[in-house]
Amino acid sequence: MKKYSYIIIDDDAESIMRTKTIAEGFSELTFMASATNYQDGLHMVLENKPSFVFLEIDPEDLSSNLSLAFINELHRYLAVIPKIIVTTSKKGLAFDAIQYGVFDYLLKPLMHIDLLKTTLKLEKILLQTNTVEINEVVSVATPPSEVSRVSNVVEKPLIICIKSYGDYRYLNAADIAYFQADNNSTDIYLSTGEMITAFKTLKHFESILSHPFIRIHNSYIINQNYIARIHHGNSVCYIKNSPKKIPFSKTYKSNVDVIITNFATGNYIEI
Known part of the structure; x- marks a missing residue:
């Protein structure tokens, strides 16, 4: 099973613990670190390059500077952006989050079923991507007469x-x-x-x-x-x-x- 690392960025320590506790129920998710403010969170993401970032965008502590602007900062330094999962208590910010291309938007308090849906969504996308990549390799790099032979190789049992x-x-x-x-x-x-x-x-x-x-x-x-x-x-x-x-x-x-x-x-x- 493929493993996915994650970092939690949230100004609420209790919320960090709840997200981590629920994520620990998924063997494919591996905790890396957590941060309570913009600057520390940015350093952790740049250093560790996780698969996922759980991000609070409407913090109680305004001095934490957490917001969707955090995503823009990642684009300044990283060629591949981690999948951002917004975790917040407000529904009203969902549209703005979509404009920033977040992977998912989960409402607090976070529940097990919410994260299960997110992981299944990722598996489905990866499966579709792998299928497209195989088809592209066959169609672009292989003469028509060889397509059938290559397809058989791809489907060969493990x-x-x-x-x-x-x-x-x-x-x-x-x-x-x-x-x-x-x-x-x-x-x-x-x-x-x-x-x-x-x-x-x-x-x-x-x-x-x-x-x-x-x-x-x-x-x-x-x-x-x-x-x-x-x-x-x-x-x-x-x-x-x-x-x-x-x-x-x-x-x-x-x-x-x-x-x-x-x-x-x-x-x-x-x-």
Whole structure:
């Protein structure tokens, strides 16, 4: 799963803590720093170049100088501007914020569902961007007769090679139902029921894998394509064609919410 760093700039220390607490529920978000005024916030952004900036634009402490003008200052120094997420209690500034090209506008008090929508919005944009980039490379750089061949290469399934002392074991990622941590190694369970051990930590697999693999517990990464049922009351996911029930923890509950949302955005009927 791709990681996104963020900085919080807000004159209210309590508000900073609330934003940070909610963001900590998303494993893909990594806190870098916080600031309570314009100048300190600017220095932190220029030094750290975060993916996101949570920005208050209508501060209670006017001496903090926080406003949408902060975004203009970033344009003076950075070729790539972090995605700005405005966090404020006033609805009336939304139109002005849009003119500054902010990524999102969230009203205080910030709620978990607000940030979930923001992260899903980012995932959707990145997916669309990657698709456009692939199409552009194919159409501009490739003769028409070669387009079909290149498309096949792009769609080639991911193969994971488990290497140990000269033994190379090749696994089709689409056949993996879930990963389970086992101290400093990881057990990989296939849809056939077979298990293969890899001498890498679960954290290593989390860092190199993306959709449809998602971490739902300190000990488990699951392929959401193999989920047959999610039971919130018991905090477990059921695996297709298997009696296996995989627990999910409070720490990764937001990832389970993402899975539920992903199912709902497909060809889907809820009864």
